[in-house]
Amino acid sequence: MQLTRLKKLQQQGRDLLDRGLDRHIRLGVTGLSGAGKTALITSLIDQLSHSASYPQKLPRWSLAAQRRIVDVKFAAQPDWSIARFDYEGALQALRAESPQWPESTTGLSELRLELTIARDGGWKQAAWPTQKLVIDLFDYPGEWLLDLPLLDMTFEDWSTAQLKLLHEPSRELIAKPWLTATASVGDIVSTADLDAVVRHASAGYRDLLKRLRYDVGVFWSQPGRMLLPGSLEGAPILDFFPWPGHFNDQTSALTKALQQRFERYKAEVVTPFYRDYFCRFNRQIVLVDILGAMQRGPVAFADLRLALSALLPVFHYGRNSWWQRLWRPHIERVAFIATKADLLTLTQQRTVLDWLQELVGSTEIDVDSAVAQMQQVVAAVRATEYGHLADGREVLRGSVDGTQRAFHVDYLPAFGAQLATPVALPKLDPPDANEPGPLPNLRIDQLLEFLLGDLA
Numbered sequence: 470m471q472l473t474r475l476k477k478l479q480q481q482g483r484d485l486l487d488r489g490l491d492r493h494i495r496l497g498v499t500g501l502s503g504a505g506k507t508a509l510i511t512s513l514i515d516q517l518s519h520s521a522s523y524p525q526k527l528p529r530w531s532l533a534a535q536r537r538i539v540d541v542k543f544a545a546q547p548d549w550s551i552a553r554f555d556y557e558g559a560l561q562a563l564r565a566e567s568p569q570w571p572e573s574t575t576g577l578s579e580l581r582l583e584l585t586i587a588r589d590g591g592w593k594q595a596a597w598p599t600q601k602l603v604i605d606l607f608d609y610p611g612e613w614l615l616d617l618p619l620l621d622m623t624f625e626d627w628s629t630a631q632l633k634l635l636h637e638p639s640r641e642l643i644a645k646p647w648l649t650a651t652a653s654v655g656d657i658v659s660t661a662d663l664d665a666v667v668r669h670a671s672a673g674y675r676d677l678l679k680r681l682r683y684d685v686g687v688f689w690s691q692p693g694r695m696l697l698p699g700s701l702e703g704a705p706i707l708d709f710f711p712w713p714g715h716f717n718d719q720t721s722a723l724t725k726a727l728q729q730r731f732e733r734y735k736a737e738v739v740t741p742f743y744r745d746y747f748c749r750f751n752r753q754i755v756l757v758d759i760l761g762a763m764q765r766g767p768v769a770f771a772d773l774r775l776a777l778s779a780l781l782p783v784f785h786y787g788r789n790s791w792w793q794r795l796w797r798p799h800i801e802r803v804a805f806i807a808t809k810a811d812l813l814t815l816t817q818q819r820t821v822l823d824w825l826q827e828l829v830g831s832t833e834i835d836v837d838s839a840v841a842q843m844q845q846v847v848a849a850v851r852a853t854e855y856g857h858l859a860d861g862r863e864v865l866r867g868s869v870d871g872t873q874r875a876f877h878v879d880y881l882p883a884f885g886a887q888l889a890t891p892v893a894l895p896k897l898d899p900p901d902a903n904e905p906g907p908l909p910n911l912r913i914d915q916l917l918e919f920l921l922g923d924l925a
């Protein structure tokens with residue numbers, strides 16, 4: 470016990486020192502469900518793992534291009550109480566005879582990589598010819614991200630905002646039966662068992678969130694753990710819902726019970742997740758699933774803007790002095806990324822980049838001017854090749870359900886235009902990546918240059 474604690478302290482000491490010397494990166498990959506986080510993390514780990522032996526595959530990452538990466542290895546992760554990110558499993562699936570995308574994520578995991586880098590001259594080179602770069606990566610279900618904005622809300626704030634949303638035309642039709650049934654629970658509660666009423670209405674609210682998510686395609690539903698509870702399945706802490714009664718009766722037993730549960734959810738579920746992971750990232754990739762939203766249609770596309778503008782203010786984008794870096798790491802570099810670019814031609818990728826820049830620009834986040842920002846369109850795992858038909862038209866070639874085919878996404882809204890109908894995208898199989906070396910991708914080396922290029 471004593472020894473474990475000592476080891477933990479030593480590890481924390483090393484972590485702090487590395488962080489003080491700016492060689493410890495805690496990289497957060499932030500994105501809603503299905504945005505491509507797990508595929509991107511797998512690809513990043515794969516590119517990094519191959520960077521010493523296949524530097525020519527990462528020409529736009531200067532450390533690799535200059536052949537300065539001497540060694541890359543997996544190291545013991547700092548937090549032993551959470552799962553290790555299953556890089557090997559994801560890679561095995563991607564490289565199988567009939568390749569599969571990684572499964573949707575159901576829990577938190579992390580992985581630590583340690584890079585040994587040759588110094589590039591300078592006075593330190595004679596004494597310390599190499600230096601270490603420690604990178605921690607985290608994966609989690611996208612739904613859990615939806616809860617972070619709750620931290621700044623009271624039950625009344627949250628309930629008001631959710632009810633307003635449920636009355637919007639995109640949601641009202643589906644929400645109506647639950648809204649009607651719930652409007653009167655305050656009357657029942659004086660005679661019935663409070664717990665049973667809350668449980669029943671919460672179960673209905675949970676079904677409603679699922680329908681909105683999976684049938685209508687909305688992104689923005691809270692609480693996120695109702696959609697994907699993980700170890701909280703069936704736990705009473707998830708039993709709460711927005712309730713119109715709070716407007717006129719602050720003292721009722723039901724209002725009090727809901728306020729209490731909401732506060733406990735924040736304190737016991739959301740705060741630890743934020744405190745232990747999100748507020749410790751010092752570099753961040755924000756995955757914006759523009760294509761996924763366009764594919765789900767106009768409601769989802771509008772919802773993506775809503776989700777981004779609610780989420781981004783939760784993070785602190787500011788530069789730290791060295792002492793702040795030890796105790797209060799804030800995000801110093803942020804890359805806004807749309808992935809799955811391999812579904813599009815180069816011209817279409819440019820359009821998505823315009824959309825991305827506009828979406829990020831329209832959110833009111835306070836990014837310190839000293840914080841480096843990047844916006845780019847990438848493919849974590851490139852599943853297509855560019856090609857041309859005999860008549861010269863641009864196409865993409867990839868595999869769908871095991872069959873090779875040529876395709877072209879015919880409708881993609883021009884930048885600034887309304888999304889009229891859902892964008893039809895094929896569900897591509899991962900590529901046949903049997904060649905040795907890292908997974909095929911688009912522009913991951915540029916992303917690595919942005920995230921790590923200033924470090925050595």
Ligand SMILES: Nc1nc2c(ncn2[C@@H]2O[C@H](COP(=O)(O)OP(=O)(O)OP(=O)(O)O)[C@@H](O)[C@H]2O)c(=O)[nH]1
Pocket residue numbers: 500501502503504505506507508509570571572573574575609610611612808809810811812847848849850851852897
């Ligand atoms: N063509 C293509 N498809 C991708 C790429 N990355 C992800 N996808 C597709 O997007 C799906 C979702 O990707 P994930 O990485 O599982 O998304 P996630 O953000 O981890 O989702 P959750 O775990 O549910 O939060 C995959 O199953 C693929 O179908 C890519 O680079 N290219």
Ligand SMILES: [Mg+2]
Pocket residue numbers: 506507508572573574608609610611
């Ligand atoms: Mg995932």
